[in-house]
Amino acid sequence: MVTPINELAKHVGETVTLQGWLYARTDKGKLVFMQVRDGTGIAQCVVFKRDVDEQTFDSALHLSQESSLVVEGEVRSDQRAPGIPGGYELSVKALQIVQRAEEYPIGPKEHGVDFLMDNRHLWIRSSRQWAVLRVRTTVMRAIRGWLDEHGYVEVSTPILTPSAAEGTTNLFEVNYFDDKAYLAQTGQLYNEANIFAFGKVYCFGPTFRAEKSKTRRHLTEFWMVEPEVAFCDLDQLLEIEELFVSYIVQKAVQENANELKYLGRDLNKLTVISPPYPRITYDDAVAKIKEIQAHTTDPEQKSLLDITWGMDFGAPHETALTQLYEKPVFVTGFPSAVKAFYMEPYPGRAEVCKSADLLAPEGYGEIIGGSERISDPDLLLTRINEQHLPESAYKWYIDLRKYGSVPHSGFGLGVERTVAWICGIEHIREASPYPRLLNRLYP
RNA sequence: UCCUCGAUAGCUCAAUUGGCAGAGCAACCGGCUGUUAACCGGUAGGUUACUGGUUCGAGUCCAGUUCGAGGAGCCA
Numbered sequence: 001m002v003t004p005i006n007e008l009a010k011h012v013g014e015t016v017t018l019q020g021w022l023y024a025r026t027d028k029g030k031l032v033f034m035q036v037r038d039g040t041g042i043a044q045c046v047v048f049k050r051d052v053d054e055q056t057f058d059s060a061l062h063l064s065q066e067s068s069l070v071v072e073g074e075v076r077s078d079q080r081a082p083g084i085p086g087g088y089e090l091s092v093k094a095l096q097i098v099q100r101a102e103e104y105p106i107g108p109k110e111h112g113v114d115f116l117m118d119n120r121h122l123w124i125r126s127s128r129q130w131a132v133l134r135v136r137t138t139v140m141r142a143i144r145g146w147l148d149e150h151g152y153v154e155v156s157t158p159i160l161t162p163s164a165a166e167g168t169t170n171l172f173e174v175n176y177f178d179d180k181a182y183l184a185q186t187g188q189l190y191n192e193a194n195i196f197a198f199g200k201v202y203c204f205g206p207t208f209r210a211e212k213s214k215t216r217r218h219l220t221e222f223w224m225v226e227p228e229v230a231f232c233d234l235d236q237l238l239e240i241e242e243l244f245v246s247y248i249v250q251k252a253v254q255e256n257a258n259e260l261k262y263l264g265r266d267l268n269k270l271t272v273i274s275p276p277y278p279r280i281t282y283d284d285a286v287a288k289i290k291e292i293q294a295h296t297t298d299p300e301q302k303s304l305l306d307i308t309w310g311m312d313f314g315a316p317h318e319t320a321l322t323q324l325y326e327k328p329v330f331v332t333g334f335p336s337a338v339k340a341f342y343m344e345p346y347p348g349r350a351e352v353c354k355s356a357d358l359l360a361p362e363g364y365g366e367i368i369g370g371s372e373r374i375s376d377p378d379l380l381l382t383r384i385n386e387q388h389l390p391e392s393a394y395k396w397y398i399d400l401r402k403y404g405s406v407p408h409s410g411f412g413l414g415v416e417r418t419v420a421w422i423c424g425i426e427h428i429r430e431a432s433p434y435p436r437l438l439n440r441l442y443p
Numbered sequence: 444u445c446c447u448c449g450a451u452a453g454c455u456c457a458a459u460u461g462g463c464a465g466a467g468c469a470a471c472c473g474g475c476u477g478u479u480a481a482c483c484g485g486u487a488g489g490u491u492a493c494u495g496g497u498u499c500g501a502g503u504c505c506a507g508u509u510c511g512a513g514g515a516g517c518c519a
Contacts, residue, residue, distance in 0.1 A: 028482085029475040048476075065469085082479045107454060107469045108480045114511050115454070170518070185519090211518050212444075218518075304515080314515080340519045366518095387519080439511080 003075075005041035006258070008088040011075045018043065018090065019070045021125070022063055022101075024108055032060040034092075035083065036071060041258070042127065044081045044089040045071050056095050065107075066125070068098035084127060085258045120434060121443045131259035132430050135252050136419045142251035143204065143225045143413070146244055152227055153198040157187030159205065162393070170211045172220075183208035188410060189342075189397050191228035192373060195408055196400060202227040214438050215315065216427040217365050219416060221436040228410030234344075234354040234372040237409040238330055241358055241368055242275040245328060245413070249273040252422050265424040269361070272326055279330040282352065283309070285321055292320045312338040319363035328367070332356045341383045343371040344407075356411075364421035370411025377401035 003016040020038030027033065030049035035042050047060040063069070073090035081089035105115075106122055116123045123129050147154070160174070160181045171182040187203035194201040204225040211218065229240065253260065253270050260267060280288070286309055293305035304316040312334070313321075322329060336345055336353040343353035358368035374380045380401055384394055391398075419431035429435040434443065 024480085026478050026481060027475090028478055031476050031478075033478050033481095035479090044479085046477080050476095062471095078477090080477060080479080103453075103470060105453065105469090109455060109468050110480090111454060112512085114450095117511095209518065213516085213518060214512095215514075215516095215518095312518090316515090338519095342519090389519090 005036070005038045005043045005083070006085065007040075008043060008075050008090075009077075009085075012077050012088065013075065015072065015074050015093065016090070017070060017072045018045070019098075020068070022065055022067045022069060023125075023127075024065065025060075025063060027061055032057070034060060034063070034071070036069070036090075037125065037130075041085060042083040044083050044086075045073060045092050046089055047092040047095070052092060052095070056092075059097060060092070060095055063097065064101045065104040066101040068101070070096040070098065084131075084262055117429070117435075117440060118442070124433060127262060129430060131256075131262045132419065132423050132425060133433055134259045135256045135423050136415070136431060136433075138252050138255045139248055139415060139419050139422065140204075140223070142248040143244075143415070145251070146247045147202050147225075147227060150200070152200045152202045153194075155191070155194040155198060155201045155203060156205070157184065157190035157194075157203040157226075159184045159208075170209055172208050172210045185209050186224070186412065187226050188228065188412065191226055191410055192397070192408065193400055195228050195230040196404065200227070200229050212438055216429075217315070217417060217420075219428060219432060219435055219437060222417075222428075222432065223415035224412045225415065226410060226412040228408065230406050230408045232372075232409045233407050234332065234356060234409055237370055237372065237411060238277075238279065238332075238356055239275070241330075241356075241370060241411055242277045242328075245277075245358065245368070245418075246274045248418065249422060260423065263423050263425070265422075269326070269424075270422065273328070277327045277330055277358070278325050279332060280321075281333045282331055282335065283333065285313075285331050288324065289317050289320055310335050310337065313357075315365060318359050318365045322359045322361050322363060322365075326361055328358050328360050330356050330358055339371070341387045341389065342373050342380065344374050345379075354409075358411075360417065360421040362421070362424075364417060366414075367417045367421065368411050368413045370409065372407065372409040375401060375405045375407050377405065 001016060002019055003011055005018060018036055018038055020036045022034055023037045023042055024035040032047040034045040036045050047057060049057050071090065071092055072094040073092040076089055076091055077087065078089050079087060081087055105119055106126060124133060160176065161184045162181065171185060174181050174183065185207050191201055191203055202225055205223065206221055207224045208221050210220060249270050253267060286307055289305060289307050293302055296302045296305060305320060307317060333346060333352040334355045336343065336351055339353050339355050343355050346352050346354060354372035356370050357366050359365060360367045374383065377398055380398055384391055416428045416431040420428045429437060
Protein backbone atom coordinates (compact mmCIF):
# COMPACT_ATOMS: atom_id res chain seq x y z
CA MET A 1 0.00 0.00 0.00
CA VAL A 2 1.43 3.39 -0.97
CA THR A 3 1.35 5.66 2.05
CA PRO A 4 1.93 9.42 2.05
CA ILE A 5 4.68 10.49 4.41
CA ASN A 6 2.45 12.88 6.31
CA GLU A 7 0.31 9.90 7.35
CA LEU A 8 3.09 7.61 8.55
CA ALA A 9 2.13 8.15 12.19
CA LYS A 10 -1.06 6.16 11.59
CA HIS A 11 0.87 3.13 10.36
CA VAL A 12 3.37 2.36 13.11
CA GLY A 13 4.26 -1.33 13.04
CA GLU A 14 2.88 -1.81 9.53
CA THR A 15 4.82 -2.42 6.36
CA VAL A 16 4.18 0.39 3.90
CA THR A 17 5.44 1.58 0.53
CA LEU A 18 6.71 5.09 -0.12
CA GLN A 19 7.27 6.45 -3.58
CA GLY A 20 9.32 9.56 -4.01
CA TRP A 21 12.78 11.00 -4.37
CA LEU A 22 16.02 10.76 -2.44
CA TYR A 23 16.43 14.13 -0.74
CA ALA A 24 19.65 13.35 1.12
CA ARG A 25 21.69 10.37 2.12
CA THR A 26 24.38 9.51 4.61
CA ASP A 27 25.83 6.21 5.67
CA LYS A 28 27.62 4.77 8.64
CA GLY A 29 29.14 1.32 8.22
CA LYS A 30 26.33 -1.16 7.94
CA LEU A 31 23.63 1.54 7.96
CA VAL A 32 22.40 3.84 5.21
CA PHE A 33 20.14 6.75 6.15
CA MET A 34 18.01 7.97 3.27
CA GLN A 35 15.84 11.07 3.52
CA VAL A 36 12.98 10.44 1.13
CA ARG A 37 10.58 13.11 -0.12
CA ASP A 38 7.19 12.27 -1.58
CA GLY A 39 5.56 15.70 -1.89
CA THR A 40 3.73 15.42 1.45
CA GLY A 41 6.83 15.41 3.64
CA ILE A 42 10.25 13.93 4.25
CA ALA A 43 10.85 10.62 6.01
CA GLN A 44 14.03 8.88 7.02
CA CYS A 45 14.40 5.38 5.60
CA VAL A 46 17.04 3.27 7.28
CA VAL A 47 18.73 0.48 5.34
CA PHE A 48 20.49 -2.01 7.65
CA LYS A 49 22.89 -4.34 5.90
CA ARG A 50 21.59 -7.50 7.61
CA ASP A 51 17.95 -6.74 6.69
CA VAL A 52 18.39 -6.65 2.92
CA ASP A 53 20.28 -8.49 0.23
CA GLU A 54 23.70 -7.31 -0.79
CA GLN A 55 22.56 -5.69 -4.03
CA THR A 56 19.87 -3.61 -2.29
CA PHE A 57 22.32 -2.40 0.33
CA ASP A 58 24.86 -1.54 -2.30
CA SER A 59 22.41 0.43 -4.44
CA ALA A 60 21.20 2.34 -1.36
CA LEU A 61 24.80 3.12 -0.47
CA HIS A 62 25.50 4.63 -3.88
CA LEU A 63 22.16 6.17 -4.72
CA SER A 64 22.46 9.74 -5.99
CA GLN A 65 20.53 12.72 -4.63
CA GLU A 66 17.07 13.19 -6.23
CA SER A 67 16.98 9.66 -7.66
CA SER A 68 13.37 8.48 -7.91
CA LEU A 69 12.54 5.37 -5.95
CA VAL A 70 9.95 3.11 -4.41
CA VAL A 71 10.82 1.87 -0.95
CA GLU A 72 9.08 -0.67 1.23
CA GLY A 73 9.59 -1.04 4.94
CA GLU A 74 8.17 -1.16 8.42
CA VAL A 75 7.16 2.10 10.10
CA ARG A 76 8.85 2.78 13.44
CA SER A 77 8.41 5.58 15.88
CA ASP A 78 11.83 6.99 16.73
CA GLN A 79 12.56 10.37 18.26
CA ARG A 80 15.89 10.46 16.45
CA ALA A 81 14.27 10.37 13.02
CA PRO A 82 14.56 13.70 11.21
CA GLY A 83 12.13 14.79 8.50
CA ILE A 84 8.91 16.67 8.00
CA PRO A 85 7.06 16.03 10.23
CA GLY A 86 9.76 13.62 11.52
CA GLY A 87 9.68 11.24 14.47
CA TYR A 88 8.86 8.23 12.30
CA GLU A 89 11.10 6.24 10.03
CA LEU A 90 11.07 3.18 7.81
CA SER A 91 13.14 0.04 8.32
CA VAL A 92 13.74 -0.70 4.69
CA LYS A 93 12.96 -4.20 3.37
CA ALA A 94 13.00 -3.54 -0.35
CA LEU A 95 14.17 -0.74 -2.61
CA GLN A 96 13.32 -0.17 -6.25
CA ILE A 97 15.16 2.56 -8.15
CA VAL A 98 12.97 4.20 -10.77
CA GLN A 99 15.72 6.44 -12.11
CA ARG A 100 19.24 7.08 -10.94
CA ALA A 101 19.57 10.87 -11.01
CA GLU A 102 22.48 12.69 -12.57
CA GLU A 103 24.61 14.80 -10.28
CA TYR A 104 22.20 17.29 -8.74
CA PRO A 105 23.21 20.95 -8.75
CA ILE A 106 21.61 21.96 -5.46
CA GLY A 107 23.55 20.50 -2.58
CA PRO A 108 22.85 20.50 1.14
CA LYS A 109 25.08 23.54 1.71
CA GLU A 110 24.08 27.13 1.25
CA HIS A 111 23.75 28.72 -2.17
CA GLY A 112 23.53 32.18 -3.62
CA VAL A 113 20.27 33.76 -4.73
CA ASP A 114 21.18 34.04 -8.40
CA PHE A 115 22.14 30.38 -8.62
CA LEU A 116 18.98 29.28 -6.85
CA MET A 117 16.79 31.50 -9.04
CA ASP A 118 18.40 30.06 -12.17
CA ASN A 119 17.47 26.66 -10.78
CA ARG A 120 14.02 27.60 -9.54
CA HIS A 121 12.54 24.55 -11.29
CA LEU A 122 14.68 22.40 -8.98
CA TRP A 123 14.80 24.73 -5.98
CA ILE A 124 11.08 24.20 -5.34
CA ARG A 125 12.00 20.66 -4.23
CA SER A 126 14.00 22.06 -1.30
CA SER A 127 12.21 21.86 2.02
CA ARG A 128 12.07 25.55 2.65
CA GLN A 129 10.60 26.37 -0.75
CA TRP A 130 8.30 23.40 -0.55
CA ALA A 131 7.00 24.61 2.81
CA VAL A 132 6.36 28.16 1.57
CA LEU A 133 4.52 26.96 -1.51
CA ARG A 134 2.39 24.60 0.59
CA VAL A 135 1.38 27.60 2.71
CA ARG A 136 0.64 29.49 -0.49
CA THR A 137 -1.79 26.86 -1.66
CA THR A 138 -3.54 26.94 1.71
CA VAL A 139 -3.80 30.71 1.50
CA MET A 140 -5.32 30.49 -1.97
CA ARG A 141 -7.78 27.83 -0.85
CA ALA A 142 -8.70 29.88 2.22
CA ILE A 143 -9.30 32.95 0.07
CA ARG A 144 -11.78 31.12 -2.15
CA GLY A 145 -13.23 29.23 0.81
CA TRP A 146 -14.10 32.30 2.85
CA LEU A 147 -15.49 34.29 -0.06
CA ASP A 148 -17.54 31.38 -1.40
CA GLU A 149 -18.98 30.68 2.05
CA HIS A 150 -19.94 34.31 2.49
CA GLY A 151 -21.94 34.61 -0.69
CA TYR A 152 -19.36 36.15 -3.00
CA VAL A 153 -19.60 35.17 -6.65
CA GLU A 154 -16.31 34.63 -8.43
CA VAL A 155 -16.58 36.48 -11.72
CA SER A 156 -13.46 36.48 -13.86
CA THR A 157 -12.17 39.77 -15.18
CA PRO A 158 -10.11 40.15 -18.34
CA ILE A 159 -6.34 39.96 -18.35
CA LEU A 160 -6.09 41.56 -21.81
CA THR A 161 -7.39 45.07 -21.41
CA PRO A 162 -7.94 47.82 -23.92
CA SER A 163 -5.90 50.86 -24.62
CA ALA A 164 -5.30 52.71 -21.88
CA ALA A 165 -6.64 55.16 -19.82
CA GLU A 166 -3.77 56.77 -18.15
CA GLY A 167 -0.05 56.41 -18.24
CA THR A 168 0.81 53.06 -19.68
CA THR A 169 4.39 53.13 -18.54
CA ASN A 170 3.69 50.66 -15.77
CA LEU A 171 1.62 48.30 -17.94
CA PHE A 172 2.92 45.48 -20.10
CA GLU A 173 2.01 46.14 -23.71
CA VAL A 174 1.18 43.26 -26.03
CA ASN A 175 0.23 43.10 -29.67
CA TYR A 176 -3.44 42.52 -30.16
CA PHE A 177 -3.81 41.91 -33.88
CA ASP A 178 -3.57 45.39 -35.37
CA ASP A 179 -4.08 47.06 -32.05
CA LYS A 180 -2.38 47.23 -28.69
CA ALA A 181 -3.55 45.64 -25.50
CA TYR A 182 -2.26 45.75 -21.96
CA LEU A 183 -1.94 43.08 -19.30
CA ALA A 184 -4.34 43.88 -16.49
CA GLN A 185 -3.01 45.36 -13.30
CA THR A 186 -6.40 45.18 -11.62
CA GLY A 187 -9.84 43.71 -12.23
CA GLN A 188 -11.51 46.28 -10.07
CA LEU A 189 -13.35 48.35 -12.64
CA TYR A 190 -14.92 45.19 -14.01
CA ASN A 191 -15.73 44.07 -10.47
CA GLU A 192 -17.68 47.28 -10.07
CA ALA A 193 -19.77 46.36 -13.09
CA ASN A 194 -20.22 42.84 -11.77
CA ILE A 195 -21.65 43.84 -8.37
CA PHE A 196 -24.66 45.31 -10.13
CA ALA A 197 -25.35 41.83 -11.48
CA PHE A 198 -24.32 39.70 -8.49
CA GLY A 199 -24.20 41.91 -5.40
CA LYS A 200 -20.95 40.57 -3.93
CA VAL A 201 -18.22 39.44 -6.29
CA TYR A 202 -14.52 38.73 -6.46
CA CYS A 203 -11.93 38.14 -9.09
CA PHE A 204 -8.83 36.11 -8.40
CA GLY A 205 -5.90 35.76 -10.73
CA PRO A 206 -2.55 37.09 -11.85
CA THR A 207 -1.94 40.80 -12.28
CA PHE A 208 0.93 42.52 -13.96
CA ARG A 209 2.95 45.60 -13.14
CA ALA A 210 5.72 46.79 -15.41
CA GLU A 211 7.24 48.94 -12.70
CA LYS A 212 10.98 48.94 -12.39
CA SER A 213 10.77 48.12 -8.75
CA LYS A 214 13.67 46.23 -7.30
CA THR A 215 12.73 45.48 -3.75
CA ARG A 216 11.94 42.53 -1.55
CA ARG A 217 8.21 43.19 -1.86
CA HIS A 218 7.67 43.62 -5.59
CA LEU A 219 7.03 41.16 -8.40
CA THR A 220 6.07 42.04 -11.97
CA GLU A 221 3.53 39.22 -11.99
CA PHE A 222 1.62 38.43 -8.83
CA TRP A 223 -1.71 37.06 -7.72
CA MET A 224 -4.36 39.29 -6.30
CA VAL A 225 -7.85 38.65 -5.03
CA GLU A 226 -10.25 41.57 -5.36
CA PRO A 227 -13.62 41.42 -3.64
CA GLU A 228 -16.18 44.14 -4.36
CA VAL A 229 -19.44 44.68 -2.49
CA ALA A 230 -22.60 46.64 -3.31
CA PHE A 231 -24.31 48.59 -0.54
CA CYS A 232 -21.11 48.71 1.46
CA ASP A 233 -19.34 51.73 2.95
CA LEU A 234 -15.75 51.98 4.12
CA ASP A 235 -16.47 51.01 7.74
CA GLN A 236 -18.30 47.89 6.64
CA LEU A 237 -15.47 47.10 4.27
CA LEU A 238 -12.88 47.15 7.04
CA GLU A 239 -14.92 44.65 9.05
CA ILE A 240 -14.99 42.34 6.05
CA GLU A 241 -11.25 42.71 5.52
CA GLU A 242 -10.28 41.88 9.09
CA LEU A 243 -12.52 38.79 9.17
CA PHE A 244 -11.16 37.69 5.81
CA VAL A 245 -7.48 38.15 6.62
CA SER A 246 -7.84 36.55 10.05
CA TYR A 247 -9.50 33.51 8.50
CA ILE A 248 -6.67 33.11 5.99
CA VAL A 249 -3.99 33.35 8.67
CA GLN A 250 -5.72 30.90 11.01
CA LYS A 251 -6.23 28.40 8.18
CA ALA A 252 -2.53 28.48 7.48
CA VAL A 253 -1.73 27.98 11.17
CA GLN A 254 -4.12 25.01 11.37
CA GLU A 255 -3.23 23.30 8.12
CA ASN A 256 0.46 24.11 7.79
CA ALA A 257 1.77 23.89 11.33
CA ASN A 258 4.52 21.51 10.17
CA GLU A 259 5.54 23.77 7.32
CA LEU A 260 5.53 26.92 9.47
CA LYS A 261 7.51 25.16 12.17
CA TYR A 262 10.04 24.06 9.57
CA LEU A 263 10.33 27.69 8.46
CA GLY A 264 11.01 28.66 12.05
CA ARG A 265 7.92 30.87 12.20
CA ASP A 266 6.83 31.99 15.65
CA LEU A 267 3.21 30.78 15.61
CA ASN A 268 2.31 33.09 18.49
CA LYS A 269 2.70 36.03 16.13
CA LEU A 270 0.03 34.46 13.90
CA THR A 271 -2.47 33.09 16.40
CA VAL A 272 -3.02 36.62 17.76
CA ILE A 273 -4.26 37.77 14.35
CA SER A 274 -7.99 38.18 14.98
CA PRO A 275 -10.49 41.04 14.66
CA PRO A 276 -10.57 43.85 15.39
CA TYR A 277 -7.44 45.38 13.90
CA PRO A 278 -6.28 48.82 14.97
CA ARG A 279 -7.46 51.70 12.78
CA ILE A 280 -5.48 54.88 12.39
CA THR A 281 -6.10 57.84 10.15
CA TYR A 282 -3.51 59.06 7.70
CA ASP A 283 -3.32 62.31 9.69
CA ASP A 284 -2.45 60.43 12.88
CA ALA A 285 -0.10 58.08 11.06
CA VAL A 286 1.93 61.01 9.75
CA ALA A 287 2.13 62.39 13.28
CA LYS A 288 3.25 59.03 14.64
CA ILE A 289 5.91 58.65 11.96
CA LYS A 290 7.25 62.11 12.80
CA GLU A 291 7.37 61.07 16.43
CA ILE A 292 9.30 57.90 15.55
CA GLN A 293 11.65 59.96 13.40
CA ALA A 294 12.35 62.30 16.29
CA HIS A 295 13.54 59.34 18.39
CA THR A 296 15.63 57.83 15.59
CA THR A 297 19.35 58.30 16.01
CA ASP A 298 20.69 56.66 12.84
CA PRO A 299 20.98 59.61 10.42
CA GLU A 300 20.29 57.54 7.31
CA GLN A 301 17.15 55.99 8.78
CA LYS A 302 16.13 59.40 10.08
CA SER A 303 16.19 60.93 6.62
CA LEU A 304 14.31 57.99 5.12
CA LEU A 305 11.53 58.72 7.59
CA ASP A 306 11.10 62.29 6.35
CA ILE A 307 7.43 62.96 5.70
CA THR A 308 5.07 65.83 5.28
CA TRP A 309 1.30 65.72 5.04
CA GLY A 310 0.29 64.85 1.50
CA MET A 311 3.08 62.39 0.75
CA ASP A 312 2.38 58.76 0.08
CA PHE A 313 4.10 56.32 2.42
CA GLY A 314 7.34 54.70 1.35
CA ALA A 315 8.56 51.37 2.61
CA PRO A 316 10.45 52.87 5.57
CA HIS A 317 7.31 54.68 6.76
CA GLU A 318 5.19 51.56 6.58
CA THR A 319 7.79 49.51 8.41
CA ALA A 320 8.19 52.02 11.20
CA LEU A 321 4.44 52.35 11.64
CA THR A 322 3.63 48.65 11.69
CA GLN A 323 6.29 47.98 14.29
CA LEU A 324 3.98 49.73 16.76
CA TYR A 325 1.37 46.97 16.45
CA GLU A 326 1.26 43.19 16.71
CA LYS A 327 -1.74 42.97 14.38
CA PRO A 328 -2.20 44.37 10.89
CA VAL A 329 -3.18 48.03 11.00
CA PHE A 330 -5.63 49.97 8.85
CA VAL A 331 -4.53 53.39 7.69
CA THR A 332 -7.60 55.31 6.50
CA GLY A 333 -8.21 58.62 4.81
CA PHE A 334 -5.21 59.08 2.56
CA PRO A 335 -4.89 62.34 0.64
CA SER A 336 -7.00 62.06 -2.51
CA ALA A 337 -4.06 63.37 -4.52
CA VAL A 338 -1.96 60.24 -3.96
CA LYS A 339 -4.81 57.80 -4.48
CA ALA A 340 -6.85 56.68 -7.46
CA PHE A 341 -9.46 58.92 -9.08
CA TYR A 342 -12.41 56.70 -8.19
CA MET A 343 -12.18 56.94 -4.40
CA GLU A 344 -15.03 58.59 -2.52
CA PRO A 345 -14.00 61.83 -0.78
CA TYR A 346 -14.82 62.36 2.88
CA PRO A 347 -17.89 64.58 3.28
CA GLY A 348 -16.75 68.08 4.14
CA ARG A 349 -13.11 67.21 3.65
CA ALA A 350 -12.55 66.57 -0.04
CA GLU A 351 -8.76 66.52 0.23
CA VAL A 352 -8.88 63.08 1.84
CA CYS A 353 -10.66 60.00 0.55
CA LYS A 354 -12.37 56.95 1.96
CA SER A 355 -9.40 54.72 1.34
CA ALA A 356 -7.82 52.17 3.62
CA ASP A 357 -4.53 50.37 3.30
CA LEU A 358 -3.96 47.34 5.48
CA LEU A 359 -0.34 47.09 6.56
CA ALA A 360 0.96 43.73 7.76
CA PRO A 361 3.00 43.54 10.97
CA GLU A 362 6.77 43.05 11.19
CA GLY A 363 7.48 45.35 8.26
CA TYR A 364 5.81 43.27 5.55
CA GLY A 365 4.07 46.32 4.19
CA GLU A 366 0.80 46.87 2.42
CA ILE A 367 -1.12 43.64 1.87
CA ILE A 368 -4.46 45.28 1.09
CA GLY A 369 -5.46 48.46 -0.65
CA GLY A 370 -9.14 49.24 -0.55
CA SER A 371 -11.67 52.05 -0.67
CA GLU A 372 -15.23 53.15 -0.97
CA ARG A 373 -15.84 54.07 -4.61
CA ILE A 374 -17.43 57.21 -5.91
CA SER A 375 -21.09 56.44 -6.56
CA ASP A 376 -22.20 59.78 -7.98
CA PRO A 377 -21.84 60.04 -11.78
CA ASP A 378 -21.19 63.80 -11.83
CA LEU A 379 -18.47 63.63 -9.20
CA LEU A 380 -16.84 60.70 -10.98
CA LEU A 381 -16.83 62.61 -14.24
CA THR A 382 -15.34 65.63 -12.52
CA ARG A 383 -12.53 63.55 -11.05
CA ILE A 384 -11.82 61.92 -14.41
CA ASN A 385 -11.50 65.31 -16.04
CA GLU A 386 -9.40 66.70 -13.21
CA GLN A 387 -6.89 63.95 -13.77
CA HIS A 388 -6.96 64.48 -17.54
CA LEU A 389 -8.13 60.94 -18.18
CA PRO A 390 -9.81 60.19 -21.51
CA GLU A 391 -13.50 60.30 -20.81
CA SER A 392 -14.30 57.99 -23.72
CA ALA A 393 -12.31 55.13 -22.23
CA TYR A 394 -14.41 55.37 -19.09
CA LYS A 395 -17.83 55.63 -20.73
CA TRP A 396 -18.89 52.17 -19.59
CA TYR A 397 -17.50 52.81 -16.11
CA ILE A 398 -19.49 56.03 -15.75
CA ASP A 399 -22.56 54.17 -17.02
CA LEU A 400 -22.48 52.09 -13.84
CA ARG A 401 -23.33 55.23 -11.85
CA LYS A 402 -26.34 56.00 -14.03
CA TYR A 403 -28.33 52.82 -13.69
CA GLY A 404 -29.05 52.18 -10.06
CA SER A 405 -25.87 53.49 -8.46
CA VAL A 406 -25.26 52.46 -4.85
CA PRO A 407 -22.53 53.04 -2.31
CA HIS A 408 -19.99 50.30 -2.85
CA SER A 409 -16.53 49.33 -1.74
CA GLY A 410 -13.84 46.82 -2.47
CA PHE A 411 -10.27 45.90 -1.92
CA GLY A 412 -7.38 43.95 -3.38
CA LEU A 413 -5.18 41.55 -1.40
CA GLY A 414 -1.77 40.53 -2.70
CA VAL A 415 -1.23 36.80 -2.32
CA GLU A 416 2.55 36.74 -2.32
CA ARG A 417 2.92 39.51 0.25
CA THR A 418 0.42 37.74 2.46
CA VAL A 419 2.25 34.44 2.10
CA ALA A 420 5.60 36.10 2.77
CA TRP A 421 4.21 37.61 5.96
CA ILE A 422 2.61 34.37 7.18
CA CYS A 423 5.78 32.40 6.45
CA GLY A 424 8.07 35.07 7.87
CA ILE A 425 10.35 34.99 4.82
CA GLU A 426 12.66 37.81 3.81
CA HIS A 427 11.80 38.15 0.14
CA ILE A 428 8.54 37.92 -1.77
CA ARG A 429 10.23 35.99 -4.60
CA GLU A 430 10.08 32.81 -2.53
CA ALA A 431 6.30 33.14 -2.19
CA SER A 432 5.77 32.61 -5.92
CA PRO A 433 6.51 29.30 -7.64
CA TYR A 434 8.12 31.00 -10.64
CA PRO A 435 8.62 34.63 -9.68
CA ARG A 436 8.84 37.28 -12.36
CA LEU A 437 11.08 40.15 -11.39
CA LEU A 438 12.62 43.15 -13.06
CA ASN A 439 15.56 41.09 -14.32
CA ARG A 440 14.15 37.61 -14.14
CA LEU A 441 12.02 35.75 -16.68
CA TYR A 442 13.71 32.33 -16.50
CA PRO A 443 12.85 29.55 -15.86
C1' U B 444 17.03 55.85 -12.96
C1' C B 445 20.27 56.64 -8.44
C1' C B 446 23.50 54.87 -4.21
C1' U B 447 26.41 50.77 -2.16
C1' C B 448 28.56 46.02 -2.82
C1' G B 449 29.94 41.78 -5.64
C1' A B 450 31.63 38.04 -9.86
C1' U B 451 37.89 32.73 -8.45
C1' A B 452 36.44 24.58 -9.13
C1' G B 453 29.41 22.08 -10.05
C1' C B 454 28.20 25.05 -5.10
C1' U B 455 29.92 28.36 -0.84
C1' C B 456 34.22 30.95 -0.19
C1' A B 457 39.89 32.03 0.72
C1' A B 458 44.38 33.75 -1.67
C1' U B 459 49.12 38.82 2.96
C1' U B 460 52.51 44.69 -0.17
C1' G B 461 51.44 42.74 -7.42
C1' G B 462 55.30 36.97 -6.85
C1' C B 463 53.76 28.64 -7.45
C1' A B 464 45.47 28.76 -7.94
C1' G B 465 43.66 27.01 -2.20
C1' A B 466 39.86 24.89 1.28
C1' G B 467 35.03 22.93 2.65
C1' C B 468 30.78 20.76 0.40
C1' A B 469 29.04 17.97 -3.96
C1' A B 470 31.14 13.77 -7.34
C1' C B 471 34.22 9.15 -7.30
C1' C B 472 37.02 5.06 -4.17
C1' G B 473 37.63 3.04 0.88
C1' G B 474 36.41 2.75 6.59
C1' C B 475 32.69 2.93 10.61
C1' U B 476 25.39 0.04 13.55
C1' G B 477 22.15 6.07 14.74
C1' U B 478 23.47 9.77 10.91
C1' U B 479 20.74 14.87 11.56
C1' A B 480 24.62 20.22 6.56
C1' A B 481 28.00 13.18 10.30
C1' C B 482 33.10 11.87 10.83
C1' C B 483 38.06 9.72 9.04
C1' G B 484 41.50 8.47 4.72
C1' G B 485 42.18 8.94 -0.60
C1' U B 486 41.13 10.49 -6.12
C1' A B 487 39.65 13.89 -9.61
C1' G B 488 38.08 18.83 -10.51
C1' G B 489 40.43 26.02 -12.96
C1' U B 490 39.51 30.47 -19.92
C1' U B 491 39.95 33.74 -11.76
C1' A B 492 32.66 37.18 -15.79
C1' C B 493 34.24 39.80 -20.62
C1' U B 494 37.51 43.46 -23.41
C1' G B 495 41.66 46.38 -23.24
C1' G B 496 45.75 48.71 -20.40
C1' U B 497 50.03 49.24 -16.66
C1' U B 498 54.07 45.74 -15.20
C1' C B 499 59.78 41.45 -15.63
C1' G B 500 55.25 39.37 -13.53
C1' A B 501 47.94 40.70 -12.59
C1' G B 502 42.80 36.74 -9.26
C1' U B 503 45.01 41.26 -7.06
C1' C B 504 46.24 47.77 -9.93
C1' C B 505 43.63 51.11 -13.97
C1' A B 506 39.58 51.97 -17.81
C1' G B 507 35.32 50.18 -20.08
C1' U B 508 31.44 46.35 -20.61
C1' U B 509 28.10 42.50 -18.95
C1' C B 510 25.55 40.07 -15.15
C1' G B 511 23.89 39.85 -10.11
C1' A B 512 22.72 41.37 -4.87
C1' G B 513 20.97 45.01 -1.02
C1' G B 514 18.57 49.70 -0.54
C1' A B 515 15.99 54.06 -2.57
C1' G B 516 12.82 55.99 -6.17
C1' C B 517 8.68 54.20 -8.91
C1' C B 518 4.16 51.29 -7.20
C1' A B 519 -3.56 55.25 -10.75
